[in-house]
Amino acid sequence: MIKLAGAYEVMMGSARRLGSERVEISSSLNRILTEDVLSDIDMPPFNKSLRDGYACRRGDLAKELTIIETIRAGYVPHKAVGPGQCAKIMTGAVLPEGADCVFMKEYVEKPTGNTVHFVGEGTEDNICLKGEDVKRGEIVLRAGSKIAAQHIGVLACYGCVEPLVSLRPRVGVIATGDELVGPCEKPAFGQIRNSNGYQLAAQLRSVGAIATNYSIAVDVIQVQNDIVVKAISENDVVILSGGVSVGDYDFVREVLRANKIKLLFEKIAVKPGRRVVFGVSDEFFCFGLPGNPVSTFVMFELLVKPFLYKMAGHKFEPVVNYRQLTETITRGKTERDSWLPVVFVEEGKVAEIEYHGSGHINALSEADGLICIPADVVEVKKGTKVAVRQIS
Numbered sequence: 001m002i003k004l005a006g007a008y009e010v011m012m013g014s015a016r017r018l019g020s021e022r023v024e025i026s027s028s029l030n031r032i033l034t035e036d037v038l039s040d041i042d043m044p045p046f047n048k049s050l051r052d053g054y055a056c057r058r059g060d061l062a063k064e065l066t067i068i069e070t071i072r073a074g075y076v077p078h079k080a081v082g083p084g085q086c087a088k089i090m091t092g093a094v095l096p097e098g099a100d101c102v103f104m105k106e107y108v109e110k111p112t113g114n115t116v117h118f119v120g121e122g123t124e125d126n127i128c129l130k131g132e133d134v135k136r137g138e139i140v141l142r143a144g145s146k147i148a149a150q151h152i153g154v155l156a157c158y159g160c161v162e163p164l165v166s167l168r169p170r171v172g173v174i175a176t177g178d179e180l181v182g183p184c185e186k187p188a189f190g191q192i193r194n195s196n197g198y199q200l201a202a203q204l205r206s207v208g209a210i211a212t213n214y215s216i217a218v219d220v221i222q223v224q225n226d227i228v229v230k231a232i233s234e235n236d237v238v239i240l241s242g243g244v245s246v247g248d249y250d251f252v253r254e255v256l257r258a259n260k261i262k263l264l265f266e267k268i269a270v271k272p273g274r275r276v277v278f279g280v281s282d283e284f285f286c287f288g289l290p291g292n293p294v295s296t297f298v299m300f301e302l303l304v305k306p307f308l309y310k311m312a313g314h315k316f317e318p319v320v321n322y323r324q325l326t327e328t329i330t331r332g333k334t335e336r337d338s339w340l341p342v343v344f345v346e347e348g349k350v351a352e353i354e355y356h357g358s359g360h361i362n363a364l365s366e367a368d369g370l371i372c373i374p375a376d377v378v379e380v381k382k383g384t385k386v387a388v389r390q391i392s
């Protein structure tokens with residue numbers, strides 16, 4: 001049994017990069033950029049007024065100034081501002097030659113005719129110089145960025161209308177188990193609805209993967225094999241849930257091996273989880289996750305998610321909050337790290353959620369995050385600051 005960190009290393013070390021494609025800027029939200037984006041212009045592209053007001057020479061601020069023209073945003077000034085002169089100027093307009101400051105229109109005496117008089121105590125320059133924010137040719141977005149709304153603004157600003165992004169990983173999901181029925185069905189005695197297939201597909205979509213749910217695979221080797229063969233041929237990665245343990249009807253590992261998939265690990269010292277399989281074959285990858293929905297969810301968060309992002313060229317960093325425990329947590333001695341669902345409560349605090357184990361799917365729906373209690377730690381005292389890994 002390897003530690004989670006060891007499993008993570010093995011798994012990340014074998015990830016391959018997907019290809020790239022160009023997409024329209026408006027379709028690029030949440031995609032992973034695969035090349036640096038350079039600025040094709042200085043920003044701002046000209047010396048720019050930051051205020052509605054009057055552009056003049058700073059040394060003339062105390063004087064009555066003659067207005068020589070009005071400069072609107074988007075227009076080019078026609079005249080240079082000389083001594084004793086100013087130009088009326090709008091926010092975002094080009095600063096005229098000769099001027100070195102703009103005073104706000106709020107600080108003038110009621111303008112009479114074509115003159116104006118500044119009456120403020122003093123003024124900022126209210127100018128943004130050409131190239132002050134970004135110089136032409138500078139990198140404005142780095143390869144590997146996950147494109148967020150604010151990045152789309154940057155892409156538009158610098159004319160990158162078709163960013164080069166990673167292909168989305170195609171991921172097949174196969175839920176195994178004789179006991180499973182679809183969510184539309186009322187489970188007969190002994191049956192259970194397939195929640196994992198839906199949960200996994202949703203987790204996959206939230207990381208930008210193209211998820212395909214295959215039919216439920218009953219615990220029959222040939223049936224599982226047929227579905228696995230199909231899923232392998234249609235995806236970059238396949239995730240199976242259930243059937244990875246050591247029960248008489250757990251066939252997943254056998255089926256994967258029969259398909260020439262080399263299993264790089266089969267057991268991790270983590271709870272919930274333990275039975276987690278990761279396999280590779282050439283360009284293809286496969287995860288076998290435990291059937292219990294909390295285990296499936298947590299293992300996706302801890303392993304599958306960073307792996308899929310790596311395939312797309314993005315380094316996933318979980319959001320971690322440090323908060324104080326409201327109550328002491330105790331547990332039996334174990335050689336496994338435990339991940340427990342927790343909820344944010346009052347400012348700066350976090351509470352354990354009632355959690356009955358890895359089958360208790362409802363515990364997750366209330367959770368804001370997970371905390372890790374390392375192997376051999378049997379008690380974490382009330383008030384301890386713990387790292388809460390946020391889940392999304």
Ligand code: AMP
Pocket residue numbers: 175176177179180192193194195196197241242243244245247289290291292293359
């Ligand atoms: P297994 O890993 O196949 O031994 O399953 C462990 C537990 O998870 C059993 O109680 C299963 O009924 C349950 N389980 C397996 N697959 C699913 C699924 N797709 N949705 C919900 N629960 C499942």
Ligand code: MG
Pocket residue numbers: 176177178242243291
């Ligand atoms: Mg099973």
